[in-house]
Amino acid sequence: MIGLDSVAPWVLFERFLPWMPRMRQILSHSRYGTLTSIDPPITVPAWAVMFSGADAGTLGLYGFRHRRPGTYFDQYLPTSRSLREPMVWDHLSRVGRRVCVIGMPPGFPPPHINGVYVSDFLTPEGGAEYVYPPSLQPELDRLTGGYPFDVRFRADDRERVGRELIEMTRKHFAVARHLWAKEAWDFFALHEIGPDRIHHAFWKFIDPRHPRFEDNSALRSLAEEYYARLDEEIGALLDLVGPEAQVLFVSDHGSQRMLGCFCINDWLLQQGHLTLQGPRPTAGTALEDTSVDWARTRAWAAGGYYARIFLNIKGREPNGILTPDQAESFRVHLTDELAAVRAPGGGSLGAKVLLPREIYREVRGDAPDLMVYFGDLSWRSAGTVGHSALFLDENDTGPDDSVHSFDGVYVVTSPASGATGLGSPASLIDIGPTILAAFGLPNPPHLVGRPIAGFL
Ligand SMILES: [Zn+2]
Known part of the structure; x- marks a missing residue:
């Protein structure tokens, strides 16, 4: 699974597709469409909803910031310890499947699973233990020269933001290839926050419908270069994955111009x-x-x-x-x-x-x-x-140039189903139960999400 944060259908299937030859090829033999997000369509809780099948209320996650009860303004940020329902990788771990999860939020501190978990973009800067098992952390540090969790993106120096995002995404995929090669994983998932940051910093340069659209070819090209590099990284990872795997691209919500x-x-x-x-x-x-x-x-x-x-x-x-x-x-x-x-x-x-x-x-x-x-x-x-x-x-x-929207994307490449072309809209909350079903595991009945028949 490759999670592309904030990617809307327009972004992946239209606007940047000319810069993504590998994605064009993937789409030609995949089923793809709209993945409808949740209330609220925000990174935290959306990924946790996706991988649990529980709604945001059941998870107790209503966004990034939550008010402490009994106070007016005290706030806390959720962490991986805030999760009140098991995720797909917890269920798979329980039945002895080997799982590798990179950057899925909220992923700090890295949960203990039957495999490897690299923590997410909410990881505090500096010295934190961000890999489970911790014995792997030195080799990821060496590989990346310091693992980048995020980029300071609400800033005026867009050129710096774009360059740092390209570098960050390159390192994330280098880690993904490195971990992929370690063993024959049953479930492997990677989250990339870069597209969300590109949208926040560059939307008014890429979308003529933006009320403050700026015709700036250098910054427009930098956003297009980000997607071109992302496409190369996706290609390099899929070259290792091989044709027998089921590959799923998903986003947690879309993006749109901020009025x-x-x-x-x-x-x-x-x-x-x-x-x-x-x-x-x-x-x-x-x-x-x-x-x-x-x-x-x-x-x-x-x-x-x-x-x-x-x-x-x-x-x-x-x-x-x-x-x-x-x-x-x-x-x-x-x-x-x-x-x-x-x-x-x-x-x-x-x-x-x-x-x-x-x-x-x-x-x-x-x-x-x-x-x-x-x-x-x-x-x-x-x-x-x-x-x-x-x-x-x-x-x-x-x-900041963009806000969220309800329409995310899915792209499913499945040798099992062989389905191609534009598919019906699917619901984000059904993705986790669909993965469990693909592994022959029952869906926890008290949850809202349900397996999507014939999806994988
Ligand atoms: Zn997001």
Whole structure:
């Protein structure tokens, strides 16, 4: 399995295909199509959903950052220890299959499996133990000259970002080839974060539909070069894999142009649901750096690809004011108000409000009270306050040109099925159960994902 983070159908099947001769050849003898992502379509939890068949609520993963219960602003990032359901490689390990997993998030600390696990892009910088078994780490260090987990990508020096991403991906695939050659693996999976970073840093140079499209041939070419090099690395790995293997390319979600940011906390202030003490903060101030008047605050939010709105509930929050009944009627009122928000052009902003208890089989961990998408996620949510307008052209957390979308991809090369051509859309949550079925293992019945017949 080769996991290409953030790759949308347009990216792989159209925009960069001319720079990917190997992928063109792969597509000619494979079944491919759209892989529909999850709620929310974010790297963490999407890969964990894919490899468990459990929904994000059951896993207790709602994105990168989670609020610590009983606090207003304390946040934690999930790790591999946060996983509340076994992944495909845990099931396979249990029945004695040999598995190798490189970079699947959340993968730090590297889980102990029957084989090798190299941790993911969320690995903390410097000195961490990132390989299981640790005895392998020195040889991966030697091979790569220091294993690169990620690149600082929300930055203005796009040339540096592009070059570092090409180098990072090259090293990841060198590790993959090195580990592939070690033994006859039953299951081998590689995650590459590079495409996601390329999209964030380069989307406005590659997509004329971007509202701030820039016709810059050097940066456009650098993004195309990234995909050309990725294609070569994929080819070099598949040359080792041989024709008898089932090969699956997948992405966790797609990407699309970022229209801008909607300032969710400034909006809550304007609506009178959030109240600050003291003078108006300067533009771009984090809400936690202001003085919130909690006695006059019904709701506050955290920004990101989607808005996480929290209600200030009596007995749950340190200075809560809403009784559970009041919270329920306020939630309905807030949903109506959000639906009425207009985009800068005058049309609806397309707010879509999701309630964790309604969309997940179980709500474990620390879910927001409301999850809100704007414009099918083409508008990010800015959590910072003090802006002079409710809409920003740029991400409030650094230069950024793309946001996520719901359509990812799959490409299946299967000597067993022999299927080719464009296939029906498949669901990300069904991929893990489909892999288990291919190994003759039962699907855990309490999960949402189901094996896809004839897929592999
Ligand atoms: Zn992702």
